[in-house]
Amino acid sequence: MEEIVRVQGLKKSFGKFMALxxxxxxxxxxxxxxxxxxxxxxxxxxxxxxLGSINRNAGEARIFGKDVWKDSIAIHEKISYVxxxxxxxxxxxxxxxxxxxxxxxGGGDLKKRDELIQRFELDTRKKAKTYSKGNRQKVGLxxxxxxxxxxxxxxxxxxxxxxxxxxxxxxxxEKIRNNGKxxxxxxxxxxxxxxxxxxxxxxxQGKVVETGSLEELRHLTRTSVTLVTEGDVAQMAxxxxxxxxxxxxxxxxxxxxxxxxxxILLEASKLGVKRFEAVPPTLEDLFMRHYEA
Numbered sequence: 001m002e003e004i005v006r007v008q009g010l011k012k013s014f015g016k017f018m019a020l021x022x023x024x025x026x027x028x029x030x031x032x033x034x035x036x037x038x039x040x041x042x043x044x045x046x047x048x049x050x051l052g053s054i055n056r057n058a059g060e061a062r063i064f065g066k067d068v069w070k071d072s073i074a075i076h077e078k079i080s081y082v083x084x085x086x087x088x089x090x091x092x093x094x095x096x097x098x099x100x101x102x103x104x105x106g107g108g109d110l111k112k113r114d115e116l117i118q119r120f121e122l123d124t125r126k127k128a129k130t131y132s133k134g135n136r137q138k139v140g141l142x143x144x145x146x147x148x149x150x151x152x153x154x155x156x157x158x159x160x161x162x163x164x165x166x167x168x169x170x171x172x173x174e175k176i177r178n179n180g181k182x183x184x185x186x187x188x189x190x191x192x193x194x195x196x197x198x199x200x201x202x203x204x205q206g207k208v209v210e211t212g213s214l215e216e217l218r219h220l221t222r223t224s225v226t227l228v229t230e231g232d233v234a235q236m237a238x239x240x241x242x243x244x245x246x247x248x249x250x251x252x253x254x255x256x257x258x259x260x261x262x263x264i265l266l267e268a269s270k271l272g273v274k275r276f277e278a279v280p281p282t283l284e285d286l287f288m289r290h291y292e293a
Contacts, residue, residue, distance in 0.1 A: 001028035003065075004151050004182035005050070010059035012045055019045045023059070023208050025201040027151070032173060032183040034197030036190065036287060042206040043186045044084075047155050050184075051081060063151060077106070080149040084156030086140035088128035094139050095124030101143035113146040119168050133160035145172050152176055155186045170196055194283040202287060214283065221281035221289060222255035225264070230272030239267045250274075 005027035012020040020042050027033045037043050048054045049061055052072025061068045063075045088097055098117075102108035117124055120138045128136070137160050144152065152173075158166045166189075173196050176183055187193050193200060194214070201211040210217055222243060227233060233252045237245040241260025246253050256264050261278070268276060 001030065003028055004063065005033075005184060006060065006062045007046070007050070008060040010046065010049065010061055011057045012042075012049060012054070013057055019206055020049075020056075021205070021207040023203065023206070025208060025211050027182045027184055029150070029182050030177055030180045031198045032177050032185055032196050034193035034200040034283075035184060035186040035203065036188065036193055036200055036283075037203035038188060041203045043203060044155055045206075046203070047153060047184070047186060050153065052076070078149055079151040079153060080105070080144035080147055081153045082137070082140040082144045082155070082157045084159045085133075086136040088131070088136055088139060090129030091127060093125055093127055094122055094131065094135070097128060097139055098124065098143045098146070101140075102146055105143075105147045105149075108143075108147040110146075113142060116142045116145055116172070120165060134162065134165070137161055138165070141169060141172075145176075149181065151182045151184070153184045153186075156188065157185075158187070158189065158192065166192065190282075190284045190287055200283065210286070217283075217286050218258075218281050221285045222257055223261065223281060224279040225254055225256050226275065226277040227252045227254075227268055227273070228275035229268060230274060231270070233271060235271065236264075236267060239264055 003026055007026070008024045010020050010023035011018070023042065023046055025033060025035070035043055035046070049056050050063060050068050052068050052075065055069050064078065066075055068075060092100070098113060102113065120142060122135060122138045122142065128139070131139070137157065141157060158169055161169065170192065173183055173185070185193065185196060197214065199211070199213045200217065201208050203209070227236065228251045233250055234247055236242060236252055236254070241257040241264055243255045243257070
């Protein structure tokens with residue numbers, strides 16, 4: 001797959017404060033990278049570096065094989081960006097701003113624009129100064145999605161949107177990916193990332209602590225198991241790979257290491273399984289593992 005974004009060993013300080021210690025990840029064509037972490041972890045600083053708004057202190061940051069600082073103008077011709085706080089010209093209407101942003105990008109698909117305006121239920125006749133935060137986000141999203149780019153960077157894009165509009169955004173991102181485009185999605189809405197991302201990078205205190213596909217990362221967390229047996233279910237507490245065992249009569253709940261699931265099932269079968277439920281780890285489980293401290 002063609003590599004669109006490459007970040008390696010990125011470092012950035014503001015005076016004595018080290019905002020980024022060691023940030024590394026990549027985004028390929030036809031792929032959505034979920035870039036997750038709480039506020040202050042370094043997500044927006046990383047994105048500002050990728051956009052060429054600020055320069056890094058050390059490390060590598062390239063888009064389309066070009067240096068993000070030296071070649072920012074050329075890079076911007078093929079990317080679309082939506083921040084978490086969209087600032088608009090108050091005396092222009094939403095429709096005027098969308099058209100202006102599309103023109104600044106070099107054009108766009110007017111049919112797609114009209115379709116998105118309808119899907120996002122935006123009244124484009126109102127002046128921007130009357131818009132709520134959610135409507136300002138819609139203006140930014142419509143403008144970004146109406147132009148043909150090779151990389152879409154979204155930094156908390158659904159902030160202020162209601163759940164129905166979040167679904168519209170998610171559907172549009174899936175279309176972008178299916179068309180072979182790359183997407184960098186920074187978000188704290190884990191369900192959104194869980195649905196859209198092909199892989200994730202988890203950033204903590206300016207350092208990427210985990211990166212990989214969701215399936216790869218889920219191997220690092222434990223499966224939640226509910227078990228009911230005919231025999232004494234308490235015997236399962238001694239099985240290798242079983243953790244946090246809690247028994248209530250013939251019912252037991254516990255977490256299980258994935259590499260031991262086969263032997264756990266074998267031991268459970270000896271007791272006569274009446275009920276066995278296994279819930280795979282979620283992205284939230286993985287995220288909290290790094291932040292619960």
